[in-house]
Amino acid sequence: xxxxxxxxxxxxxxxxxxxxxxxxxxxxxxxxxxxxxxxxxxxxxxxxxxxxxxxxxxxxxxxxxxxxxxxxxxxxxxxxxxxxxxxxxxxxxxxxxxxxxxxxxxxxxxxxxxxxxxxxxxxxxxxxxxxxxxxxxxxxxxxxxxxxxxxxxxxxxxxxxxxxxxxxxxxxxxxxxxxxxxxxxxxxxxxxxxxxxxxxxxxxxxxxxxxxxxxxxxxxxxxxxxxxxxxxxxxxxxxxxxxxxxxxxxxxxxxxxxxxxxxxxxxxxxxxxxxxxxxxxxxxxxxxxxxxxxxxxxxxxxxxxxxxxxxxxxxxxxxxxxxxxxxxxxxxxxxxxxxxxxxxxxxxxxxxxxxxxxxxxxxxxxxxxxxxx
Numbered sequence: 001x002x003x004x005x006x007x008x009x010x011x012x013x014x015x016x017x018x019x020x021x022x023x024x025x026x027x028x029x030x031x032x033x034x035x036x037x038x039x040x041x042x043x044x045x046x047x048x049x050x051x052x053x054x055x056x057x058x059x060x061x062x063x064x065x066x067x068x069x070x071x072x073x074x075x076x077x078x079x080x081x082x083x084x085x086x087x088x089x090x091x092x093x094x095x096x097x098x099x100x101x102x103x104x105x106x107x108x109x110x111x112x113x114x115x116x117x118x119x120x121x122x123x124x125x126x127x128x129x130x131x132x133x134x135x136x137x138x139x140x141x142x143x144x145x146x147x148x149x150x151x152x153x154x155x156x157x158x159x160x161x162x163x164x165x166x167x168x169x170x171x172x173x174x175x176x177x178x179x180x181x182x183x184x185x186x187x188x189x190x191x192x193x194x195x196x197x198x199x200x201x202x203x204x205x206x207x208x209x210x211x212x213x214x215x216x217x218x219x220x221x222x223x224x225x226x227x228x229x230x231x232x233x234x235x236x237x238x239x240x241x242x243x244x245x246x247x248x249x250x251x252x253x254x255x256x257x258x259x260x261x262x263x264x265x266x267x268x269x270x271x272x273x274x275x276x277x278x279x280x281x282x283x284x285x286x287x288x289x290x291x292x293x294x295x296x297x298x299x300x301x302x303x304x305x306x307x308x309x310x311x312x313x314x315x316x317x318x319x320x321x322x323x324x325x326x327x328x329x330x331x332x333x334x335x336x337x338x339x340x341x342x343x344x345x346x347x348x349x350x351x352x353x354x355x356x357x358x359x360x361x362x363x364x365x366x367x368x369x370x371x372x373x
Contacts, residue, residue, distance in 0.1 A: 002324065004277040005245040005359050009040055011048045012365035013240035017224050018052050020237065021203060025210040028194065030055035030077065032219030034063060038348055039283075039355015040223065040241065044363050046070050055096075057217055061086040064095045077122055077156070079217070081132050087111050091119050096155060100124040100133045105145060112151030122156035122194070125182055127175040129162045139182060147190060156194035156215070157183065164201030164209070165228040172206055201227040204234040225347050229337040241336075243329035243354060245282075245294075247321055248311075249275035259313055260305030265290055273304070274316045276327055281309040283354030284329065287343040295328040296321060 022029050031053040033042045046056070046067060056076045058064050061083075064076045077096040078086075084107035090097050091111050099105060099121040108119045123146075126133030134142055146152055159179045163171045179197050186192065196215035198206070203216060204226070210216050224239035226232050250272065253259075257267045276294075280286045289307045293300040294314060301314040314327070330336050340347045 002246065003244075003360050003362075005282050005329075006243070006362055007040070007354060007359055008242045008244070008362045008364055009045065010238075010240045010242075010364050011045065013224060013238045014045065014222055015048065015052060017222055017237050017240065018049065018218075020235075021216065021218055021221060022052070024235070025198070025203065025216050027196075027198075027210055027213065028054040028215040030057045030196070030215055030217040031222060032057040032079070032199075032217050033067070034059040034079070034219070035352055036355055038219065038223065038351040039353070040351065041361045041363070042066070043070060044361065044366075046072055048366050050074055055215065057219075061089060061095070065089070065093065068093055068095070075120075087119070088114075091115060091117055094120070097121045098124045098132075099146075099152075100126075100142075102142075102145075105142075108152060109149055118151055118153045120153045120155050122158055123154060123192075125157060125159040125179060127159040127178045127182075127197075128171065129160045129175075131160075133159065136178065136182060139186070143186065143189065154190065154192050156196060157186065157192045158194075158196045158217075161197065161199060161202055161206075161209070164199055164205055165231060166205075167230060169206060172202070172209075176206065176209055199227075201231070204231045220348060220351075223351070224332075225336050225351065226334070227347060229334060229341050232334055232337070239332040239334075239336075241351075242331040243359070244326050245276050245278040245312075245329055247274045247316075247323055247325045247327060248277050250316070250321060250323060260289075261308060262306050265305040265313075267304075270317075271304075271315055272317045272319070272321075274301075274314050274321055274325075276312045276314060277310075278312055278329065279308045279310040280353075282356050282359050283350070284312060285339065285343055285350065285353060288339060291342055292339065295331075296325065301327065 036042050050072050057079045059080045067076050084103050087107040088111045112119050124133035126135050161172050194214045198209040198216040200221040202209040224237040252272045255269050259265045278284050286307045293302045304315050305313045336347050336350050339350045
């Protein structure tokens with residue numbers, strides 16, 4: 001049976017991207033694999049990363065347990081806030097907890113005493129992202145509580161950039177300087193082994209964010225996708241992903257023929273139209289309608305009409321296409337970054353959309369290669 005729409009994931013390119021970042025930064029490497037590694041399949045990919053990463057980062061307890069079930073050997077940090085009800089499972093499974101609020105601290109004290117076991121935590125500092133974390137004025141009092149309790153091991157302290165990929169680095173530098181100031185103050189009272197703030201954007205745009213720190217947290221660049229298109233010339237990474245779909249119907253219509261929902265496109269001449277087996281239900285965002293081109297045998301074919309949930313129309317005039325032909329949706333020409341730019345969004349959102357279970361993931365250059373029919 002032929003695949004309808006699929007993504008080829010090149011494991012070897014993912015490994016090379018990780019090793020390149022480790023060589024550049026000379027730091028420990030946390031692989032941010034949350035949201036199923038942006039929809040690309042952590043169950044299939046993680047077993048090939050365990051020998052070269054130092055940590056895994058996830059968003060929630062469910063993702064951490066999934067990694068534990070894969071029997072990965074490296075530590076797992078839940079980078080978001082856990083609920084107090086999650087603390088016991090974290091402690092039992094040696095999952096690192098992000099600690100930055102009293103509710104979780106109280107539960108850690110209770111559960112660690114119950115099991116006579118230390119909770120391993122990373123303290124989250126809010127230097128300007130505004131989501132979670134201790135603000136500067138809250139830190140002294142909170143650390144007083146932690147340091148007076150022996151059931152907690154502070155393994156790390158971290159913060160997160162809001163604008164690391166921006167060309168204007170002023171806010172990112174403000175965050176970085178505040179983080180350094182807070183660390184310096186804390187380390188007059190206690191030593192913290194792992195200090196980390198650098199993400200994918202910072203690796204490319206703010207090298208000072210990993211110098212004199214201990215770890216980097218990387219998700220997007222693992223896959224060779226850049227957080228912003230203007231960064232593509234900073235350091236060369238190989239895109240590990242290629243997405244394809246197939247033509248399932250072909251017709252020729254006369255000049256003046258309206259196409260697809262909302263009649264957003266009307267042909268200006270006699271036009272050969274192909275229907276593709278992909279839509280926004282597979283991740284091809286509707287804002288790309290009439291505004292983006294795919295590729296047939298290396299030639300651009302423009303999307304015409306509004307993208308539907310399951311189908312998309314392209315102009316194949318003067319092309320000798322046939323039903324079943326393969327169309328490339330994205331590959332190594334920064335199409336994911338371009339899609340994000342068009343939609344005024346981020347590449348992470350684009351990738352998560354293609355995580356749809358209808359889009360088959362084909363894993364290459366792992367222990368065995370799987371080929372598309």
